Amino acid sequence: MHRRASLEGVGECEAMNDEATITRQELYDLVWQKPMTRLAEEFGITDQQLASLCKREAIPRPLGGHWNKLAFGKQVDARPPLPSGNRGVDAIVFRISDLSAPPATPKSQDDRHKAKIPPVRISERLFHPHPVIAERIACRKADIRAGRKYYDCGPRAWEKVTSFNHADRRLFCVLNAICQNLEEHGVAVSRNERGELTARSGCDAIVFQLRYRMKRIKTSRMPDSWDIRPKGDDVVRRDLEATGNLIFEMTSWMPSGFRRKWCEGSTYRMEQFASDIVATMILALPALAAEREAREERRRRSEMRMKQQSELEAQRRLDENRFRQLAEHAAAWRETSLLRHFVAAMREADLDMEMVIEGKTIARWLNWAEVAIDRHDPLLHPKSVIESIAAVDRWTYPD
Numbered sequence: 001m002h003r004r005a006s007l008e009g010v011g012e013c014e015a016m017n018d019e020a021t022i023t024r025q026e027l028y029d030l031v032w033q034k035p036m037t038r039l040a041e042e043f044g045i046t047d048q049q050l051a052s053l054c055k056r057e058a059i060p061r062p063l064g065g066h067w068n069k070l071a072f073g074k075q076v077d078a079r080p081p082l083p084s085g086n087r088g089v090d091a092i093v094f095r096i097s098d099l100s101a102p103p104a105t106p107k108s109q110d111d112r113h114k115a116k117i118p119p120v121r122i123s124e125r126l127f128h129p130h131p132v133i134a135e136r137i138a139c140r141k142a143d144i145r146a147g148r149k150y151y152d153c154g155p156r157a158w159e160k161v162t163s164f165n166h167a168d169r170r171l172f173c174v175l176n177a178i179c180q181n182l183e184e185h186g187v188a189v190s191r192n193e194r195g196e197l198t199a200r201s202g203c204d205a206i207v208f209q210l211r212y213r214m215k216r217i218k219t220s221r222m223p224d225s226w227d228i229r230p231k232g233d234d235v236v237r238r239d240l241e242a243t244g245n246l247i248f249e250m251t252s253w254m255p256s257g258f259r260r261k262w263c264e265g266s267t268y269r270m271e272q273f274a275s276d277i278v279a280t281m282i283l284a285l286p287a288l289a290a291e292r293e294a295r296e297e298r299r300r301r302s303e304m305r306m307k308q309q310s311e312l313e314a315q316r317r318l319d320e321n322r323f324r325q326l327a328e329h330a331a332a333w334r335e336t337s338l339l340r341h342f343v344a345a346m347r348e349a350d351l352d353m354e355m356v357i358e359g360k361t362i363a364r365w366l367n368w369a370e371v372a373i374d375r376h377d378p379l380l381h382p383k384s385v386i387e388s389i390a391a392v393d394r395w396t397y398p399d
Helices: 010-015 024-031 036-043 047-056 066-071 106-116 131-146 166-184 270-348 362-376 382-390
Strands: 004-007 020-023 092-097 149-152 157-160 188-191 197-201 204-220 236-250 261-263
Touching (some): 166 188, 236 270, 270 382
Antiparallel strands (some): 236 261
């Protein structure tokens, strides 16, 4: 059941006649048929809520480790009977609503997508390899013909390039099946400018790799003929050695909720993970596109806010400079008004207007003062006051 469940009392359940109900007996049978986590996911609730419901309704449930013991064929505790309880076995414990569905999660989407696509089939031989695989095989053959060497980090020596072994051929078969299945679903697989494998759909890409799992080994630096073995870190060399197990991992950034790494072991092989890998990558690409669009929208809004703030700051500074220019005109008008009154008072003072000072009479000095006052009085030219204010920009006053 992939429907939303809500815990309710009996009276509330009876009021909702259009919704399916679960009784104590039905819930008791279900909790002994499958794990609590899986059952809670089908009901659309958490396993903690389901455990609280079983405790409230006195429904016995399996103890911890019950399903693991069954998986390994071990003996488990006997199933206890369902107590009758105060409300009986047919009492309704909660209802399952058909009105709304639980929100889709990456895991549930991945499960649904894996059910739709056919399983990935991996052949034991490469009949029609993907261009990426064919290019790698051709490069290896060219290196062998040219007799090229490579530096092996294990023995720390230059070794000749050799043909692929059985493990290499298995790695190519698995990688070829994954690449071809991605191509069938409209995902282009190629190498980027750094030589990394890339699955691309539109503007979005996933960088991935399929490699051997490495293990750290210790190698003695002393000759085998020595009877006495010195101890210490300086006599031991630590090297990495490839195991027979494969690791598939996505090295680029992935949205949360998607698996990034698959490691094979003695129980699960990479051939069993191939369908899960393909489905995850197909689902992750639209999620990457949505995340990219959301990121671009956030960047666009941030740039818009910064532009608005810059424009507001520019307008504020312009207004301040214009006000400063207006205040300077007002100060000049106030100063010229004061000087005009001062010159008029000097004319009324007891002065000899014909007295000569520095080659000019006092009357000529007062006339000069009036001309200078008129020249600095902004109100004698009011249009120029407005024009000077309009000519001000935000860089007029650098301080």
